[in-house]
Amino acid sequence: EAGVTQFPSHSVIEKGQTVTLRCDPISGHDNLYWYRRVMGKEIKFLLHFVKESKQDESGMPNNRFLAERTGGTYSTLKVQPAELEDSGVYFCASSQTRLQTDTQYFGPGTRLTVL
Amino acid sequence: KNQVEQSPQSLIILEGKNCTLQCNYTVSPFSNLRWYKQDTGRGPVSLTIMTFSENTKSNGRYTATLDADTKQSSLHITASQLSDSASYICVVSPDNYGGATNKLIFGTGTLLAVQP
Numbered sequence: 502e503a504g505v506t507q508f509p510s511h512s513v514i515e516k517g518q519t520v521t522l523r524c525d526p527i528s529g530h531d532n533l534y535w536y537r538r539v540m541g542k543e544i545k546f547l548l549h550f551v552k553e554s555k556q557d558e559s560g561m562p563n564n565r566f567l568a569e570r571t572g573g574t575y576s577t578l579k580v581q582p583a584e585l586e587d588s589g590v591y592f593c594a595s596s597q598t599r600l601q602t603d604t605q606y607f608g609p610g611t612r613l614t615v616l
Numbered sequence: 617k618n619q620v621e622q623s624p625q626s627l628i629i630l631e632g633k634n635c636t637l638q639c640n641y642t643v644s645p646f647s648n649l650r651w652y653k654q655d656t657g658r659g660p661v662s663l664t665i666m667t668f669s670e671n672t673k674s675n676g677r678y679t680a681t682l683d684a685d686t687k688q689s690s691l692h693i694t695a696s697q698l699s700d701s702a703s704y705i706c707v708v709s710p711d712n713y714g715g716a717t718n719k720l721i722f723g724t725g726t727l728l729a730v731q732p
């Protein structure tokens with residue numbers, strides 16, 4: 502069974518440009534999460550989808566970030582326009598149920614560098 | 617101040633030795649505590665999950681303990697191997713009382729290096 506996949510693995514863009522990150526969860530997992538770690542800090546929650554609905558987007562830093570999950574399968578996270586402080590590693594995770602004790606399986610992350 | 621604090625920040629041990637990593641948290645209300653292992657360049661992988669009522673959980677050579685009264689947890693690694701070299705992250709899930717969110721709150725991790 503394939504794990505959570507993310508694309509691209511690395512992205513280098515200039516300030517002001519747009520970048521779109523993609524996450525494919527484990528097949529059958531309705532719950533999809535985005536997290537990010539900026540340099541030297543802990544991983545922080547961004548948002549949680551249940552199927553195509555945003556269940557919790559309390560961690561989204563500002564309106565330059567837009568997450569979508571059309572059709573309830575893969576998800577995209579768009580940053581527009583990118584700023585220097587957006588640099589970091591963006592992780593996607595998925596879980597099968599909404600149980601709080603359910604394991605969240607993480608993808609390898611997308612390393613974003615904004616110059 | 618982070619709600620999940622870990623110590624030490626980094627640790628070097630010799631192969632075959634044991635070690636214990638510490639985690640203190642202030643997250644409240646509390647649902648469960650997890651330990652994740654993260655290899656360089658990879659995503660975190662779950663090792664253990666413990667709820668309020670559990671005070672120990674094992675996964676092979678990894679044993680986690682939880683004291684929900686003092687809000688402390690530890691991860692003990694027995695007979696370390698070179699492949700144990702990684703970052704170990706303590707993660708707490710707040711209780712959402714059956715509500716919507718399943719967000720996780722991460723510590724900054726302990727970087728473990730196992731040397732031959």
